Amino acid sequence: MTEDDLHAAFHSAPAARRPATFGAFKEAIQTERPAPVALPTVADLARDAAAIDWPGVVGERISHWAAGHFDQGQALWASGRTDGTYAAWRVVATRDLTPEIAGLTGFARHVAEAPPKAEDAIIDCVAQLGLPRAALDSYFHRLLASLGGWSQLARHRLWQAELGGGSDASVTDLLAIRLIWEVALLRHFGAALAPQWQATRAAYAEPVCACPEDIIDALLQEAVERAAQRRLDALLTRRAPLPATPGRPTLQMAFCIDVRSEVFRRALESLDTGIRTLGFAGFFGLGIGHRRFASDIVEARLPVLLSPGVFTCAGEATPAVAKAELAARITARAHRAWGRFKLAAISSFAFVEATGPLYVAKLLRDGLGLTRNSAPEYLAPRPMQGLDLPTKMTMAMRVLKAMSLTAGFARLVLLAGHGASAVNNPHASALNCGACGGYSGEVNARLLASLLNDPEVRAGLVERGVIIPDDTLFLAALHDTTTDDVTIYAGDHPSPTHAEDIVRAERWLTSAGVLARGERALRLPRAQRARDILHRARNWAELRPEWALAGCQAFIAAPRSRTAGLDLAGRAFLHDYDWRRDEGFGVLELILTAPVVVASWISLQYYGSTVAPDVFGAGNKLLHNVTGGIGVVEGNGGPLRAGLPWQSVHDGERLTHEPLRLSVLIEAPREAAAGLLERHPEVRALFDNRWLHLLTLNEEGRVAWRYTGDLGWENSLRGTDGKTEPQPHADAGPGHSHSMVPGGLEVTS
Numbered sequence: 001m002t003e004d005d006l007h008a009a010f011h012s013a014p015a016a017r018r019p020a021t022f023g024a025f026k027e028a029i030q031t032e033r034p035a036p037v038a039l040p041t042v043a044d045l046a047r048d049a050a051a052i053d054w055p056g057v058v059g060e061r062i063s064h065w066a067a068g069h070f071d072q073g074q075a076l077w078a079s080g081r082t083d084g085t086y087a088a089w090r091v092v093a094t095r096d097l098t099p100e101i102a103g104l105t106g107f108a109r110h111v112a113e114a115p116p117k118a119e120d121a122i123i124d125c126v127a128q129l130g131l132p133r134a135a136l137d138s139y140f141h142r143l144l145a146s147l148g149g150w151s152q153l154a155r156h157r158l159w160q161a162e163l164g165g166g167s168d169a170s171v172t173d174l175l176a177i178r179l180i181w182e183v184a185l186l187r188h189f190g191a192a193l194a195p196q197w198q199a200t201r202a203a204y205a206e207p208v209c210a211c212p213e214d215i216i217d218a219l220l221q222e223a224v225e226r227a228a229q230r231r232l233d234a235l236l237t238r239r240a241p242l243p244a245t246p247g248r249p250t251l252q253m254a255f256c257i258d259v260r261s262e263v264f265r266r267a268l269e270s271l272d273t274g275i276r277t278l279g280f281a282g283f284f285g286l287g288i289g290h291r292r293f294a295s296d297i298v299e300a301r302l303p304v305l306l307s308p309g310v311f312t313c314a315g316e317a318t319p320a321v322a323k324a325e326l327a328a329r330i331t332a333r334a335h336r337a338w339g340r341f342k343l344a345a346i347s348s349f350a351f352v353e354a355t356g357p358l359y360v361a362k363l364l365r366d367g368l369g370l371t372r373n374s375a376p377e378y379l380a381p382r383p384m385q386g387l388d389l390p391t392k393m394t395m396a397m398r399v400l401k402a403m404s405l406t407a408g409f410a411r412l413v414l415l416a417g418h419g420a421s422a423v424n425n426p427h428a429s430a431l432n433c434g435a436c437g438g439y440s441g442e443v444n445a446r447l448l449a450s451l452l453n454d455p456e457v458r459a460g461l462v463e464r465g466v467i468i469p470d471d472t473l474f475l476a477a478l479h480d481t482t483t484d485d486v487t488i489y490a491g492d493h494p495s496p497t498h499a500e501d502i503v504r505a506e507r508w509l510t511s512a513g514v515l516a517r518g519e520r521a522l523r524l525p526r527a528q529r530a531r532d533i534l535h536r537a538r539n540w541a542e543l544r545p546e547w548a549l550a551g552c553q554a555f556i557a558a559p560r561s562r563t564a565g566l567d568l569a570g571r572a573f574l575h576d577y578d579w580r581r582d583e584g585f586g587v588l589e590l591i592l593t594a595p596v597v598v599a600s601w602i603s604l605q606y607y608g609s610t611v612a613p614d615v616f617g618a619g620n621k622l623l624h625n626v627t628g629g630i631g632v633v634e635g636n637g638g639p640l641r642a643g644l645p646w647q648s649v650h651d652g653e654r655l656t657h658e659p660l661r662l663s664v665l666i667e668a669p670r671e672a673a674a675g676l677l678e679r680h681p682e683v684r685a686l687f688d689n690r691w692l693h694l695l696t697l698n699e700e701g702r703v704a705w706r707y708t709g710d711l712g713w714e715n716s717l718r719g720t721d722g723k724t725e726p727q728p729h730a731d732a733g734p735g736h737s738h739s740m741v742p743g744g745l746e747v748t749s
Contacts, residue, residue: 001227009223012708017215029220033213039203041142042129042182042193049192050103057102058181059146060637062174065092066150067627067637074629085154085173086118093177099184110184118169118176125179129186129197135204142204143178145615148639149631150174163307225660225693228553232663233703233716235566249410250274251505253477254403256282256418256433256441257573257595259552260481265574267515269564271508276410278403278560279574281595282417282435284448285399288312290439293379294328301436301443303598310387312447315379380492381443383450393460396451400466402587404559404578409472412501415449416486417441418479420548424540426626427618427645431481431548434598445476446489453493473498477509482537482546484513484520520570523547525651543621543647550606550649550657555599557591558667562701573599579668588668589676592683596664600692603662609644610659621645661690667697670705670713678711 010018010025019025043054068079069088081088090111099107115121131139144151154170161168186193210218250272255261257279265277281303289298289308293315300308315321384392400406405413419440420431429438436444451457452474461468476489486509490502517530524544527533536545551570556563557577568574575595582588608616618624618641624632631640649657666673673696677684687694687707694707695716703716 001224005223005227005230006219008226009219012222013215013219017210018219019216025216025219028212028216033217036213039138039142040196040200041146042185042197043146045193045196045200046185046189048196049189052103054102054185055146056638057099057104058178059148059639061093061096061098062089062147062177062181063150063633063638063640065089065096066640067633070150070153070628070630072629074626084118085170086121086176087116089173089177090114090116104184104188106188107184110187111180114180118173121176122172122179125176125183128183129179129201131201132205134206135201138208139204140175143182144171144175146639147174147178149642150640152642153630153640221661225663228658228660229663229693229695229703232554232572232665235568236562236697236701236703239562239564239566239701247274249276249408251412251414251501251508252276252278252405252410253414253416253505254278254280254284254405255416255479256280256435257555257575257599258282258418258433258435258481259549259570259573260546261416261418261479262568262572262574263519263570264479264484264512264516266565266567267519268508268512270515271511275508276560278405278576280399280403280576281598282433282441282444283437284415284417284441284444285402286310286395286444286447288384288444288447290314290381290443294325294332299437299439301439301441303435303594304437305597306594310384312381312384312443314381316382321379380446380450380489384447389456389460392451392454392457393464396457396461397464397466399448400452400461401581402590404576404581404587406466406581409468411469411471411473412498412505413452413472413474414477414488414505415445415474416477416479417443417445418481420482420546421480421537422482422542422545423538425545426624426632427621427648430644430648431546434549434602435595440478442476442478442487442489445478446492449474449476449489449492471497473501475502480537481548483534484516486513520546523656543645544651547656548648549602552599552603552606553658553660553663555596555662555664556666557588558665558697558701562667562697577667579672582668585668585672585676588666588672589680591666592673592676593680596692597683597686599664600662600686604691605643606649606657607659607661609646610649610655610657613643613646613649617641617643617649618645621647661692663693663695665695665697665703667701670696673707674711674713677707684711 006026006029007022010022019028040048041055043058046052046054068075068077069081069085071078079088081091093111094108096108115124126136151171151174154168154174157170158168186197251274253265253268253275255265255277261279265279269275269277283302287302287306287309288300289311290301291298291311291313293313298308298311302308315325387395417436417440418433419442420428422428422431425431432438433441435441452468458468473493473495475493478487478489480486488502488506488509514530517533521527521530521532524533524536524547527536533546536542539545547570552573553571554568555573555575557575559578560574560576563572563574573595575591577587577591579585579588605616609618613619618632619634623634624641624645625634625636627633627640631642633640649655673694677687677694686692688709690709695703696705698704698717705713706716708714
C-alpha cells in the first residue's frame with residue numbers, strides 16, 4: 001500500500017466524514033483504536049453484577065435445546081414436536097432445573113406464566129423491559145446475534161419457506177425465547193441492574209452511525225483494496241502477447257470459475273500452445289435437482305439463489321441397475337442400524353468394552369492417512385427426461401453463448417466440474433463447488449456433455465448459427481481440488497476414434513496436476529513438495545487438506561487472452577466473456593446476477609471469518625463436534641458456529657486470507673454495466689453499499705472506470721498522479737458524494 005493509495009481512499013470519502021487534512025488522517029492511522037464493545041444485554045449486566053456467566057448459561061441452555069429441536073437426523077431421540085419452535089421450547093424450559101441451580105430461582109414458573117404465543121410474549125417482554133420503539137431494531141438484532149448460528153438457521157428456514165410461497169416463524173420464536181430470559185434476569189436482579197439498564201435502553205435507541213475510528217478503518221480498508229486493484233491492473237497491463245497458434249485447438253477444457261481452477265488452468269496451458277481453457281460457473285448453466293444412486297434425497301446442484309427446474313437421478317432405468325440399487329439400500333440401512341446400536345444407551349458401554357480392540361486396525365489406518373477417499377459417483381446421471389428438442393436446443397445454445405464457445409471447437413472438449421476429497425471434515429461442502437450448492441460438479445458436467453453430443457441437438461444448433469464439427473466429442477471430467485487429479489468420464493460416450501486424443505489429454509492433465517500441486521505445496525503448512533499434497537486428502541487428522549478459496553480477491557469477466565499466462569496466484573475467479581459476441585448483453589446480465597452474487601457470498605464469508613472470527617467464524621476446528629446434522633459447536637455445546645474454521649484462513653502463524661472486499665472487473669462498455677445495475681436494484685445494492693467493487697476494463701485490458709455508487713462512475717485513467725475525478729450523473733447535485741464503510745454504514749454528504 002502506497003501513499004497514493006491512501007490519497008485515493010482519503011479523497012474518495014465526503015469531506016464532512018473524514019479527517020480535516022490528509023496529515024490528520026495519516027496521524028490517526030498511527031493511533032491504535034480501542035477494541036469495539038457491543039451494547040450489553042440484560043444477561044451481560046447480570047454477569048457483571050453477580051460474577052456468574054449468565055450469557056454463557058443462556059446460550060448453553062438455548063443451544064442444548066435447539067440442537068434437538070432443529071435436528072435433521074443425527075439425534076437418536078428426536079424431539080418429535082411439530083407445534084412450533086416457541087411452544088416446543090416452553091415444554092422443555094418448564095421442566096429444566098439448570099437455571100434454578102445456577103441461581104435464577106422461579107425461572108420454570110416464569111416460563112409457564114408467559115403468553116402461549118410468541119408474538120404476545122414479545123409484546124409483553126418489550127413492555128416489561130421498558131424498551132422504546134426506537135430501540136427495538138438494534139436490541140432485537142443484538143439478542144438474535146447472541147444466539148450465533150441458531151438464529152441464522154432460523155432465518156434460513158424462513159428464506160427457504162418463502163421460496164415456496166410459505167413462511168416459518170422460527171426467527172420470531174427464538175426472539176421471544178431470548179426476551180423471556182432477559183425479563184427473568186431483570187426481575188431477579190431488580191434494583192442492582194436498574195441504573196445500567198436505563199442507560200443501555202437509551203443507547204439502543206440512538207441511531208447507528210459510524211464513529212471516528214470506524215471512518216479511519218473504512219478509509220484504510222479502501223486504501224488496501226485500491227492497492228490490490230492497482231497491482232492487478234499493473235499485472236494485466238504487463239501481459240505479454242500470446243504466441244499465435246493458427247488452426248484448430250488441440251484441446252479445449254472448460255473449468256469452473258473457482259479461484260483454485262486458475263492455478264490448474266495456467267499449469268495446463270503451459271504444456272502446449274494448442275491447449276485452450278475456459279472459465280464458466282461450475283453448474284454449467286443447468287439448474288438440476290439430482291438424486292444419487294440409492295438415495296431419496298434430491299440435491300439442488302445449482303446456486304442456492306435458484307430453484308431446480310430439471311430433475312435427474314443416477315443410472316439408467318434397467319433391471320440390473322434397479323437390483324444394484326436395492327442391494328445398496330439394504331446395505332446402507334444395515335450400516336445405519338449398526339451405527340445406532342453402537343450409540344444406544346443400553347449398548348454403548350458394553351460395545352466399547354467388547355469390540356474396542358477390533359477397531360485398532362481402523363484407527364491405525366485413519367491415523368496414518370491410509371483411509372481411501374470416497375470415489376465420485378460411478379453411474380452416469382440419467383439423461384434429462386421429459387425435455388422436448390426445442391427446450392434442449394435452447395439450453396445448449398444458452399450455455400454455449402454464455403461460455404463464449406460458439407466456434408473454433410477442438411476434436412476433444414472437456415467439461416470439468418470440481419469437487420474435493422477429504423475425510424473427517426464437517427466443512428467438506430465448503431471445499432466443493434459453490435455454484436453447485438456445495439456439491440461436486442461432475443453430475444452437471446456429464447449432463448451437459450450428453451446434451452452437446454446429442455445429434456438432434458447439434459442439428460438444431462446449426463439452424464441457430466452454431467456449427468459443431470462432426471468429429472468434436474464432449475466429455476465430462478472431475479477436477480479434485482485437494483489432490484489436483486482429474487478424472488475423465490470417457491465411458492459416458494465411447495468413441496474409438498478419439499482414443500488417442502483422450503490418452504494425450506490424460507497425459508497433459510497428469511503433468512498439470514504435478515505442476516499445480518508443486519505450486520500449492522508452497523502455501524500449505526507442512527508441505528514441501530508436490531507428493532505431500534496427496535497424503536493430506538487421506539489424513540483424517542489433517543486440519544488443512546487444502547486452502548479452498550482462501551485468498552480470493554477478484555472476479556474477472558473477460559476473454560481468456562487478457563489473463564492467459566499471468567500468475568494470479570489462485571486469487572481470481574475467471575469467467576470467459578466477450579462482450580462483442582453478447583448481443584443485447586444478456587450474458588453480462590447473467591454474470592452479474594448469478595456468478596458475481598455467488599462469488600460475493602464466498603468472498604464475504606472469508607472476509608467475515610477473518611476480521612470477526614468470534615462472530616462470523618466457526619472457531620477452532622480441533623474442538624468441533626457436529627450437532628443435529630446441521631453444523632458444528634465448539635466443545636460439547638454452545639451456539640451453532642457459522643462461517644469458516646480459523647484453520648481455513650490462518651496457517652498457525654499468519655493469515656492466509658487477506659480480508660479484501662471482492663473487486664469485480666468486467667471487460668464491457670461502462671454504459672452496458674450501468675444499465676444492468678439500474679435494471680437490477682438488488683445487485684446494484686451490493687455495489688452501492690460497498691460490499692463489492694465494480695470496475696470496467698477498456699480495449700487494452702486496463703482498468704478504465706470505477707463505479708462509485710448511486711449510478712456514479714469515475715475515470716481511473718484520467719490524470720497522471722493517480723487521482724481520479726468523479727463523473728456526475730443525472731441524480732447527482734452539486735457537491736454530491738457518496739460512500740459506505742464496511743458493514744453497510746452509510747457515509748453521505
